[in-house]
Amino acid sequence: MAAVQRFIRTFSKTSLDLDDVASLREHTRLPLLLKGVLHADDARRAADLGVDGIVVSNHGGRRVDGALGALDALPTIVEAVGERMTVLMDSGVRTGADVFRALALGAQAVCLGRPYVYGLALAGRRGVREVIDNLVAAFELTMALSGCRTVADITAERLVRADGRPVAG
Numbered sequence: 001m002a003a004v005q006r007f008i009r010t011f012s013k014t015s016l017d018l019d020d021v022a023s024l025r026e027h028t029r030l031p032l033l034l035k036g037v038l039h040a041d042d043a044r045r046a047a048d049l050g051v052d053g054i055v056v057s058n059h060g061g062r063r064v065d066g067a068l069g070a071l072d073a074l075p076t077i078v079e080a081v082g083e084r085m086t087v088l089m090d091s092g093v094r095t096g097a098d099v100f101r102a103l104a105l106g107a108q109a110v111c112l113g114r115p116y117v118y119g120l121a122l123a124g125r126r127g128v129r130e131v132i133d134n135l136v137a138a139f140e141l142t143m144a145l146s147g148c149r150t151v152a153d154i155t156a157e158r159l160v161r162a163d164g165r166p167v168a169g
């Protein structure tokens with residue numbers, strides 16, 4: 001019951017903002033990652049507050065209907081803070097090509113939400129492993145077919161827009 005009450009107090013506290021991050025920073029030397037960042041200004045502010053990294057995320061599209069896609073937000077955020085902090089990304093990562101695109105746009109890694117839970121629901125621990133193994137295999141295949149030997153080879157120059165314009169530059 002105490003845990004439930006604590007959860008409700010925390011998650012219904014709509015007044016939480018970046019000032020609370022400053023207080024968190026004061027309380028721990030552990031690495032601090034801030035999740036749900038979609039705007040470069042918030043990312044800069046997080047870096048100024050001493051946050052170690054951010055997860056560019058719209059929480060899997062489950063919060064604001066029509067919110068900016070995390071992948072669309074990624075490049076400007078990487079440009080703003082990529083040299084100062086770790087930038088991870090989630091929301092909608094389903095295939096090896098999704099991982100490839102996120103890394104090409106500057107994410108250092110991606111996170112998975114629902115896919116591993118689906119694996120868990122279908123086949124427990126083995127299901128989660130299968131989801132991860134399949135994703136890694138598809139990612140490596142995408143790398144090979146795109147001519148990338150190492151993750152460092154995955155750059156924005158590898159991407160073009162649907163109309164043929166380059167993504168980089």
Ligand SMILES: Cc1cc2nc3c(=O)[nH]c(=O)nc-3n(C[C@H](O)[C@H](O)[C@H](O)COP(=O)(O)O)c2cc1C
Nearest residue numbers: 035057058059060090091092093111112113114115
């Ligand atoms: C059932 C469910 C509950 C979630 N609850 C939270 C939450 O309390 N806090 C949070 O930051 N993200 C929450 N998320 C979002 C995930 O942490 C993650 O950002 C998202 O699932 C990634 O997108 P994907 O599911 O498309 O991979 C939740 C996601 C799901 C599916």
